[in-house]
Amino acid sequence: MSSRTERAPITQEKETVQTWDIIILEEVCKGCAFCHTFCPRDVLEQSDTFNAKGHYPPRVKAIERCVGCKLCEAVCPDFAIFVKERSPSKR
């Protein structure tokens, strides 16, 4: 086979999927519900338990749906939620 026709298969590298962690700092949350209302992928929901100040923080409902758009981080008024790329070792 000549070198012109030799080529590596297209799917040579193993396909990786970007995964994300959502970190919720429950104690600084004021329960405004912006993050789980405006999440475009419906990843978050309101939790049943309240924090020390009596507000209901969000909790993660389905992390596999998260695409890392970070809208929850942008609309949070209290610096209480952020999205982090999951480290490859945990994958």
Place this chain on the structure above:
Amino acid sequence: MTATTQSKPSQEEHPITRYVRKDRIPHIYCPACGIGIVLTAFATALDNLKFDIDKLTVVSGIGCTGRASGYFEADGFHTTHGRPIPFATGVKVANPELKPVVISGDGDLFAIGGNHFIHAARRNVDMLVLCINNFMYGMTGGQQGPTTPTGAITSTTRFGNIENPFNLVSLAASAGAVYVARWTVLHARRLAKSIEKALQKDGFTFIEAVSPCPTLYDRHNRFGSGLDVLKLYKEISVIRNFSDPMKAEIDYSTRIVCGEFVDEEKPEFTQRLAEQSARLQKR
């Protein structure tokens, strides 16, 4: 999938809080207040630009939004009522290396400090004015102010406001600001991009952030909780970039016109001052 929430704040640190005084968090703002979103957008813009915190001065006036200068790691002024822009002008003239950012409310900037605003815009002093507009005086109990819409109910206009409100973007554009934009707090990412753009510009830049006040304005006028107001913003806000600012009205019942309205270049005040001073010293 295991739950990934963590309840202990000490374990994980919010990535943008290196620009924020962590000992001051949680801040004083009411649940669902929009000021926090603007602070987040500002910190995000600083983080995206990798802005040198030593070149930044945050100046704020009096009111809920006036507390903002205390929440940033940068040098800050919490000034007298209505006077953040004169303080910022002084900062800029004394040390042109610094970038003053005025974060203040509509009552502070346009009622008490109205003349300072238009003259700083006319002189084109290099600063970013970030006005958080909640349509009345928040901290003092919800009194009618210069941006209160006609017919709105506040603590001092119990039968409806009979005055006409200011159109802030039109005022800033006609006074000579080089960059004018308006966003609601729901446009958090566009707001952050806009702040980034304004921080890089040389001249007087003005950004208005329309914010809910769930404790006073939205309660008096029966708009519901802060969440309901943000849902309303999602329905009625339209983006019209570079449209006529005179026609960019805010009406909670029909529409809020958002977008960038002015983006131009003009000679800046402190540069002209330095040029003139150098020219006169040669004589």
